[in-house]
Amino acid sequence: MTHVLYFAHDLADPAIRRRVMTLQTGGATVSLAGFTRGENKLADVDGVTPIVLGETADGRFAQRIMSIVKSSLSLPRALRQVRKPDVIIARNLEMLALARRASGMYGRDVPVVYECLDIHRLLLNEGQVGKLVNAAQRYFARDAKLLITSSPAFVAQYFEPRSGLQLPVLLQENKVLMLDSVEQTPAQPRASKPGEPWKIGWFGALRCVKSLQILTDFAAKMDGKVEIILRGRPAYSEFDDFDVLVAKAPHVSFLGAYKNPEDLASIYNEVQFTWAIDFFEEGQNSSWLLPNRLYEGCLYGTLPIAVAGTETARFLESRHIGEVLPHANASTLEQLFASLTEQSYIKAFARLSAIDKKQWVTERQDCVQLVHTLASLAAPHNGRTVEAALSTA
Template identity: 60%
Template sequence: MTLNVLYLAHDLADAAIRRRVLTLKAGGAGVTVAGFKRGANVLADEHDVTTTVLGRTADARFAQRIGAVVGARMTLRRRLAAIRRPDVIIARNLETLALAGQAASLFGGDIPVVYECLDIHRLLLDEGVKGRLMRQAQRYFGSRASLLITSSPAFVENFFKPRSGLDMPVLLLENKVLALKPELVSTFPAPRPPKADRPWRIGWFGAIRCRKSLDILTEFAARMDGKVEIVLRGRPAHSEFDDFHATVNTAPHVEFHGAYRNPEDLAAIYQDVHFTWAIDFFEEGLNSSWLLPNRLYEGGLHGAVPIALSGTETGRFVGNRDIGVTIDSAMPETLAALFDGMTEARYDDLASRLAGVERNQWVTGPAECRALVARLAALRPSVSSPADVPAVSTVQS
């Protein structure tokens, strides 16, 4: 029997929402999505996925987002009236977790709720009144959940275990590349150093929200005077920059090529660069130190050598596998020294080490999709213990 999933999405413009929906569908589930809009709906072309808009939210406007959630709670019965009764509800981030219990009660209170949290918002870590209120809200709404899905072991060790107050099983799902046709990613791309007199290219792809990274990379590119180029692709968080486009357009040796489709465009965009910028300072010392970003897996799969910061979870991931470059400080002068010493031989060695990693480190294939849906199906009250359900993913650090 098909598992029917209601996916509550915090941002219908987030490419990761589409990836999770496609993962569930590939695992055999039927998926209905209800969520908030901040931009173009990434599910607009998925004609077999019904999408309901619960309201509009905006980046970096937390009070506005609370208002949108309150508004959605008041109209939830009407908005979900035409939706088939789900077997499981997945709530992405705290704002939709606040709706999940009410949604479950509308369909029948025995529907299991799954809390999916792939970033720890800085307010959840605040030591003041706001932080305490946020954690209390998470505990209150999370008390209804049967399973927590998160993407990095450092999130569990640094927040969920010691500080969240949540008590539920944890499923670690890394931000791997969805590869529904494994034959398309079975061959690792060969090392591709630049031709004579051509620059090294560093790709920073995905959610572009780190102002400090942009400042570092633009200054570094100017300092290298054409020996290194910075290539940006994805969705900028304009609230984090004074004027993103003006900064990029006036920066020498920096390119921005806009949005791309994930996973369809990944091979082309990563094989256009030599290195992946896998450093983030958006919530420095907190979430940024604990995450394992999408670009780490995307670049790893497609042969772009990661550049990571020592002392972070990404740095440990790279260092433990000896598959990239880790630096102690991400300063323009540090990067300049690194690339002044970058030779074709060194790059070939780095790329070859990356090529030695098993493909399943980077990809979620059909078997993993089915295992995820089986794990979710086991949450239903009519289903016995999930002890015999295969694990979806094992995260190493």
């Protein structure tokens, strides 16, 4: 059985839980080590007790670097009960440094996989700081065997032209982990009844100040005709006072955290539209990503709203689904909903429902294939290249 040592930047991140579950479902045993962040509650993963290496903070890159340095020194003690893994996965750049350190501890023959699902703004910095961060990435990734990322635009816009990394790439989209073999009940259209508002859901990592401003302004303009529902984990470091802003906003509500994937059907069935727009790193990472909420909403028949010029918009336009705004602001949203009728909603819902559900879902066989690919990195030399392994993924 393949043993994976997984280094996580934030042990409470639901995406970490999903990745661990994916690896377990694929047949791997997983040892999990990483950092906590402030008040974030650890995400429970059956059968895995994480090794806590320290605490970091959102938006404080220097503090995170110091935590990595300290953890690197104490890593032999922290991992003393962890048997030699077959593969080490590093989630994000700072974890890559620890993964390389751990690989050396185990004899340097343990392959390292770099999992990068967001391009940090410092990697795109044109100044000296950016050059130093990219140099560090190249240094720590120099012996890595594989890069896992989640959007083709990350490869086309950053990894190929700018990173200097020469790694095989495995695309792992942010699809919904669905392990239940029972046939999913098809989503049903949820047209607004007379007197009831249309509902837009903004779920997941809530970190975009501009999105919150647009949505609250729009809800106020519509005066009850549209309701905004927020769920997930607010990045409180990004907002002046998230709770106060939401409490003061008419027709906007924050309903707290949820469990992914267990709660997805119930929360998306409460809304007709998904806010799939992000300006957190506008023009860079936010323009290139394909967010979790895109796949989640589409799976459950919730129409995504994107903005032109982004990878999400291109994704929707190539499939003729969802709504793409020419510009994201309260006025363009008002125009969209002014022309919305029950009939036009039903037609848009039907186009979305016609898409093969495999587009949105990671199934058991996908999990098995991922672990098979990872295991091949650690296999004895038999002439099979990493590229050959990826060709079957």
